[in-house]
Amino acid sequence: MTEERQISKAVISRLPRYYRYLGELMEEGIERISSNELSARMKVTASQIRQDLNNFGGFGQQGYGYNVKYLYTEIARILGIDRQHNLIIIGAGNLGQAIANYTNFEKRGFMIKGMFDINPRLIGLVVRGVEIRSIDNLEQFIVDNEVQIAALTIPKSKAPEIADRLVRAGIKAIWNFAHTDLNVPDDVVVENVHLSESLMRLSYRVCSMQDERERKEREKTV
Amino acid sequence: MTEERQISKAVISRLPRYYRYLGELMEEGIERISSNELSARMKVTASQIRQDLNNFGGFGQQGYGYNVKYLYTEIARILGIDRQHNLIIIGAGNLGQAIANYTNFEKRGFMIKGMFDINPRLIGLVVRGVEIRSIDNLEQFIVDNEVQIAALTIPKSKAPEIADRLVRAGIKAIWNFAHTDLNVPDDVVVENVHLSESLMRLSYRVCSMQDERERKEREKTV
DNA sequence: TAGATTGTTAATCGATTAACAATC
DNA sequence: TAGATTGTTAATCGATTAACAATC
Structure with missing residues (x-):
C-alpha cells in the first residue's frame, strides 16, 4: 500500500x-x-x-x-475514506454543531464520537445523537474511543492550549477552524480552515474585478 | 489604484x-x-x-x-477590507448562524445585512441583530441594500437555482459553502469553501502519515 | 483491424529560492 | 561611514500542458 x-x-x-x-x-x-x-x-x-x-x-x-x-x-x-475515522468536535457553538449535523461525513467514515465545550449550559445536551461533554474529560475520552481526529471550533485564544492537550492525548490530526496557526509535532496533521482568510481572498477578487470593470469603462471613454 | x-x-x-x-x-x-x-x-x-x-x-x-x-x-x-462590503447569508442553519455570529467579519468591513431561509419556523427570528427573512424577497433586498456578497450555506440541491437568482439580482460575489461547483458569468466571483473536501485531504494526510510510520517500523525490524 | 484513449515522456510555463547590488 | 536589509535579477525547482507511442 x-x-x-x-x-x-x-x-x-x-x-x-x-x-x-x-x-x-x-x-x-x-x-x-x-x-x-x-x-x-x-x-x-x-x-x-x-x-x-x-x-x-x-x-x-x-x-x-x-x-x-x-x-x-x-x-x-x-x-482513506474507505476506513473509519473517529472524530470529536471541540467547541459546541454554531460551527461545531454545523459539523455535527452534516450527515455526509458519517457516510465517508468519519464517526463523530463526541463534542466538548466549556459552557456548562451546553454540557449534557445531545446534537444528532452526540452528547456534549465537559472538556475536563477530554484526554480519557480520546484514549477510550480511539479518537484520531479533532475538529477545533473554538476561539483562537483557547486553541493553542487545547491543541497541546490533544497532542499529548495522542490525537493524529486536528481540523483547525480557529483563526490561528498551531504548533504541533511533525507527526500530527493540521488541516486549517481559516474562514476569515477565505473571505479576504473573496474581497480581493471582488475589488480587482471592480477595478478591471472601471479600467475598461475608462478605456471606452478615451 | x-x-x-x-x-x-x-x-x-x-x-x-x-x-x-x-x-x-x-x-x-x-x-x-x-x-x-x-x-x-x-x-x-x-x-x-x-x-x-x-x-x-x-x-x-x-x-x-x-x-x-x-x-x-x-x-x-x-x-479591499478597508472598504465596506454588504453581505447576506442564504441559509440560516448552523453554518449560516456561525457566520452571522462571527463578529470579526464586521470589523473588517463585512456588514451582514440580512439572512434568508425557506424554513417558516426560522423566518422572523433575529440572530445577532440580523433578521431572518423569507427567500421570496431576495432580489428586492439585494437591490435595496446594495448587497455585493452572498454567503451560500444551503444544501447543494438548492444551490444552483439560488446562485442563478443571485446573479440575476446583480450580486458581485458568492461565498459558496454548498458542496457543488456553481456556474456563474465571468464577472461574478465565486469563492468555494468545500468542508467535506478539506476533511478528505485531512484523511489522506492522516493515512499517509500512518503508512510512513508503518514503513519505518518495518525497516527497523528488517 | 482501425479507432480511441490511455500512460508517459518531453516541452513549457510559473512559482520559489538564492544572490547581490542598491540604498537606507 | 559601516551595517543592515530591501528590491530585484538570475537560477532553480516544480507543476502544468502538449505530444505521441503503446495498447486496448
Missing part, C-alpha cells in the same frame, strides 16, 4: 473534487468516461487528469477510458 | 496570513520587522515575503525592514 514517492500537495488537493464529480457521474448512471469528457465537465485539462491519476497507478484502459465506479472506489481508498 | 499586471493566485492566498501575523505583531507592540524575522515566525522564506510584497510596491526600507502598522494598513487596502 505504500506509495512510491511523495505525491505533490497540488495533486492531493484535487482528488476530492474528482471524487465528487465521479459520484455525480454514478448518480447519472454513467459507467465510463474518458479524460477528455471529464475534462470538459470539470474545466481542467485532460492531461492534468491523466497525470494526476497516474501518480497512483493506471486506473484507465486505452481506447476505453475510465470505469466510473472503479475509479470512484480507488480514489476513496487513496483518500 | 489599478495594479500593473495580474497578481498570481498563490500570492493573493498568502496575503491574509501576512495580515494576521502583522495584526499579532501590532498587539505585541512591535513597530518594525525584517523579512528575516517575519520569515522565522511564519515559517516561510524571507525571499518569498519580499517577492510577495513587491508585487504591490516597495513597502519596506533598506536597512530598516518594514513598518508593521504601515504594512498592515497597506495589505488591508490591497485586500
